[in-house]
């Protein structure tokens with residue numbers, strides 16, 4: 161009850177409580193890594209850093225999206241020249257796309273008029289951020305950046321609890337009370353068991369156009385000492401550059417061509433990705449099937465969509481050979497004979513044989529991590545239509 165995820169001060173910790181409050185994404189979403197961008201207060205360039213990180217990673221060949229969790233001060237759509245309202249269907253809400261393909265969801269894209277203020281209270285705001293994760297279709301995203309609301313209050317806490325963030329980047333500027341802000345952010349990340357990837361110091365200096373000298377307009381910052389004290393890394397220092405604010409005002413931040421966040425992006429690239437390769441055997445009607453001559457084998461991965469598709473297996477060894485070659489971890493099929501089951505076990509391939517129905521939706525459910533669906537499928541009776549109220553079994 162009233163859990164804030166901090167077990168150290170909790171009297172109920174012995175009761176085997178479940179502190180994982182993460183919400184499931186939309187069933188059509190696939191997101192590999194989620195990076196939170198946080199700051200102590202508004203105006204230090206958190207949105208600027210989020211926008212640059214996303215567009216730099218996009219230029220490196222990754223498909224990126226930005227979840228603008230700064231509900232009351234949304235600035236991401238404007239920086240990417242995205243206007244108008246987001247579209248949706250019964251399946252979910254689609255993020256809007258910039259000219260260069262950046263996917264964005266923001267409270268700004270839900271307002272009737274761009275100039276309307278967002279006047280919602282805390283719980284509504286937190287609920288909306290949650291929905292940006294559960295209801296929005298983040299399709300095939302390599303890196304999803306979350307532009308967090310400033311501070312370490314209620315809304316950021318809810319975001320961290322409901323969205324499984326893989327790491328955070330802390331944005332500061334030299335004139336801030338850096339020590340306190342870094343300490344707060346590090347403590348919050350510790351509480352939520354999230355890795356602090358490092359610090360980006362924005363507005364660190366101005367570079368003289370004539371001689372290239374770096375002038376520290378806000379004085380010399382003590383970011384290195386602070387970072388050392390909290391055992392975090394200073395990844396990059398960004399200058400004040402009028403082209404950044406001009407391009408952002410013009411809705412064309414993606415055209416900024418300097419690589420100001422190289423170390424941070426290298427760090428993001430080095431983050432390990434959990435890969436899961438899932439294969440499904442299906443018959444000619446696209447239903448999950450047993451091992452039969454005409455069966456199709458489709459292999460999917462959480463990293464790439466469809467990897468390979470095979471057909472016409474004469475021998476069990478052909479099938480198992482292909483599964484091994486494709487480094488398949490899980491096979492979805494039904495009614496397999498004992499010999500095949502043993503071969504799969506020998507190869508260390510997990511068998512999921514309790515699913516029925518169209519292979520595509522079974523697979524999608526499986527990849528989204530829908531354990532309930534698995535339980536449901538196992539508990540179904542023969543010829544079950546799912547309506548227990550009229551069932552006499």
Ligand code: ADP
Nearest residue numbers: 202203204205206207208399400401404405408
């Ligand atoms: P936050 O998200 O922390 O509130 P923003 O990213 O919206 O801050 O930045 C505040 C303002 O400062 C914006 O007008 C932005 O264009 C400008 N700005 C941010 N970083 C820089 C920079 N390095 N050089 C020039 N202008 C910047």
